[in-house]
Amino acid sequence: xxxxxxxxxxxxxxxxxxxxxxxxxxxxxxxxxxxxxxxxxxxxxxxxxxxxxxxxxxxxxxxxxxxxxxxxxxxxxxxxxxxxxxxxxxxxxxxxxxxxxxxxxxxxxxxx
Amino acid sequence: xxxxxxxxxxxxxxxxxxxxxxxxxxxxxxxxxxxxxxxxxxxxxxxxxxxxxxxxxxxxxxxxxxxxxxxxxxxxxxxxxxxxxxxxxxxxxxxxxxxxxxxxxxxxxxxx
Numbered sequence: 001x002x003x004x005x006x007x008x009x010x011x012x013x014x015x016x017x018x019x020x021x022x023x024x025x026x027x028x029x030x031x032x033x034x035x036x037x038x039x040x041x042x043x044x045x046x047x048x049x050x051x052x053x054x055x056x057x058x059x060x061x062x063x064x065x066x067x068x069x070x071x072x073x074x075x076x077x078x079x080x081x082x083x084x085x086x087x088x089x090x091x092x093x094x095x096x097x098x099x100x101x102x103x104x105x106x107x108x109x110x111x112x
Numbered sequence: 113x114x115x116x117x118x119x120x121x122x123x124x125x126x127x128x129x130x131x132x133x134x135x136x137x138x139x140x141x142x143x144x145x146x147x148x149x150x151x152x153x154x155x156x157x158x159x160x161x162x163x164x165x166x167x168x169x170x171x172x173x174x175x176x177x178x179x180x181x182x183x184x185x186x187x188x189x190x191x192x193x194x195x196x197x198x199x200x201x202x203x204x205x206x207x208x209x210x211x212x213x214x215x216x217x218x219x220x221x222x223x224x
Contacts, residue, residue, distance in 0.1 A: 034212075043116070043202050043215030044155070089155065099145070099168050100213070102155035 012109045019080045021106045023073040023090035030094030035064060035075045038105070039086045047075070047088075077108075085110045114139065116205050116216035124222045130191040133219045137184050137205030143167075144186040145213060146178060149200040158201075161186050162208075190221075198223045 013019045025033070031052040036044035048059045050066050050073075057064050063076040073090050087105040094101065117136045125131050137144050145168075146158040157170040161180035178188040184205075190197055200220050204213035 036215075041217070043204075043217050046212055046214065049212065091155075099157040099160060099170065101157070102147075104154045 009104070010107045010109070012111060013080050015080060015082060015110050015112050017080055019075075019077040019084070019108060019110075021075045021077075021088050021090075021108065023075075023103050025071050025073060025090070025092050025103075027092060027094040027101075028068070028071060030092040032093040033064070033066060033073050034091045034093075034100070035062075035073075036089045036091060036102075037084075037086045038089065044089060080108075080110050082110045082112060084108060116203055116214055118201075118203050118216040118219050120219060121217065122220045122222075124224060125193050126224050127193055127195060129193050130189065131193060131221060132187055132189045133201055133203075133221075135186045135188075135203030135205075135216060137186070137203075138214055141205035141207050141214070142184055143206045143208060144180055144184065145204045145206075146186070146188050147202045147204065148172070149202055149218070150198075155202070158188065193223045195223050197221065 034049040035047040037047050038044045048062050048064050050057045050064045055066050061078045065074045077084055087107050089102050089105045091100045091102045119134045143162045145160040147155050148158055149155045158172055159166055159178050160168040164180045175191045180186045200218040202215050202218045204215045206213045
């Protein structure tokens with residue numbers, strides 16, 4: 001069935017370290033993926049996206065990797081800062097209604 | 113440019129009542145999507161409106177409905193509220209598709 005899930009529900013890293021957040025998806029027909037960041041009391045905020053014809057895309061301090069062979073998506077955050085503490089969601093565009101399907105989320109905590 | 117706004121931010125209702133939530137998208141955005149967010153189910157797609165027409169609908173009962181006005185503002189209505197409808201309801205707008213959706217802060221609905 002269609003599902004987007006996360007390998008780890010929580011991730012704790014030291015300030016300055018790199019963070020890697022993982023996501024598995026099951027719909028091989030999905031052609032677009034997005035990472036969102038949600039801080040407490042706020043709506044999700046777009047971080048970065050990637051199309052299925054790419055395997056890597058870089059933004060400012062963030063990199064998204066897409067491995068279509070194993071249907072795996074990851075978000076790498078370089079030099080993690082306290083402001084990066086939030087819940088991170090991956091989402092795929094490929095639902096039966098043509099909608100975004102979100103994963104459960106990973107809570108990232110950054111220790112000073 | 114103003115972001116997506118949602119009103120009210122917090123709402124308390126009792127079982128059996130009905131509720132209407134409002135969303136004003138970013139100026140120029142014609143697509144508005146609604147999501148329900150709960151700790152157990154995560155972010156689930158409710159429906160999407162584009163140019164006053166419902167374009168996609170998620171797997172929610174008919175008690176959940178919505179509409180979009182000519183100025184792209186959208187409302188969603190939940191009738192005969194149940195305890196399980198307690199959630200954060202998020203609205204997201206985009207220019208023309210699901211790509212790069214911008215979320216509002218959400219309306220926190222509590223059903224007693």
